[in-house]
Amino acid sequence: MTPAADLAPRVLVPLAIRGEPPAWGQVVHALQGQSMGTTWSVRCVGPAALRLDAIEAVIAATLNDVIAQMSHWEASSALSRFNVAPPGHVQSLPAGFATVMDAALRVATASDGAYDPGAGELVALWGFGPAWLRPRHDEPGFALPTEAQIAAAQRDWRTLRWDAHQRRLTQPGGVRLDLSAIAKGHAVDRVSDALAECGLPDHLVEIGGELRGAGLKPDGQPWWVDLEPPTPDCGLPPTRLALHGLAIATSGDYRRCFTTADGRRLPHTLDPRSGRPITHGMASVSVVHDSAMWADAWSTALTVLGHEAGLALAQAQGLAALLVWREADGRFAEAWTPALQELAL
Known part of the structure; x- marks a missing residue:
C-alpha cells in the first residue's frame, strides 16, 4: 500500500473563522x-x-x-467511591462529574449501549483497569475471562438513576463506572x-x-493538526484539520491492543453489549466537534458499532466523522459523514 505521507493531504477548515490575530509581539x-x-x-x-x-x-x-x-485508578476519587457504594446509595456529583455523566448517558442511550459508562467491571475483567482491582493484561496472574465471568461482569447501565437537575446518581448495586x-x-x-x-x-x-484549538497563532494561522493514520502505509491520503474553535478525538484498534497466548490480537476497545473486545475490523474513528468531551465519547461509540452501524448513527446525529476500517483483503477503506465533508476545502 502507498504510504500516506506520499499522497496529497485532504484539508478541513471550520465553517467560520472568528476573531482577530493576537496583538503584535505575542x-x-x-x-x-x-x-x-x-x-x-x-x-x-x-x-x-x-x-x-x-x-x-x-x-x-x-x-x-x-x-x-x-x-x-484512584481509590479515593468520587467515581471510585460511587463504584463501591451499596445498592440504593445516592451520591451528589460535583459539576464536572455531573456534566460528563449526563453526556455519557446520552451517548449510551443514542448508541443503544455501544458506549456504556457502566462497563467498568468488564474493563477490569479484561485487564484494562487498575492493578489493585484485577490483574492487568500485561501482568502475571492475568487470564482471559470465561463465559461465566463475562456474563457476571455485565451490568445494565439503564439501572443507573440519574437526576440531572439535582446532580444525583443512584447506585443500583454492582455497577462500576468507567468514564475513561x-x-x-x-x-x-x-x-x-x-x-x-x-x-x-x-x-x-x-x-x-x-x-x-481556539483562536489563532501570531501569524494569523489556525492550529493545524494532522490526523493519525491507522498505519503509515494505509494507502489513504492524510487529513489535515484547522483547529479553530474545534476539537477532535480519535479511537481505534491500532492504538492499544494486546496479544493473547494463542496469538490473537485484541484491541482495548470493548463492546459492552457482548462483553468482549471488538473484532469487526474498525481501525479508527475521528470525530470533529466543538467539544472534546463529546468527540471523545462519540468516537468510542462509533468504533464499537463498526463502520456500517457507526456511519448510520453518525449521520443521524449530524456528526462530523471519519471512519476507517479493514476490508477482508487487508486493505483499508474509509467513509466521511456529510458534516465532515462540509469542512473540506
Missing part, C-alpha cells in the same frame, strides 16, 4: 507534562514575559480536579476553558491525542 509558548496516565501538551499565545509557572500551575490544578472526581472514554476529552475542554479565563484565548490543548 509569541507561542509550549508547556507539557504527564497526568491521567498519559501525556499532555499546551501551546498558548501570550507576551514573551508570560509567567509560565503560573499557567502550568493552573493546568495542573485543573487536571488534578478531573482526577479527583472521575479517575477509576469521555473524561479525557472533558479534561481537554476544562484546560481550554481555564486558559481562556487566564486571558489566553489563543491556544491548542492536547491530552493523550485528543485536541482542542
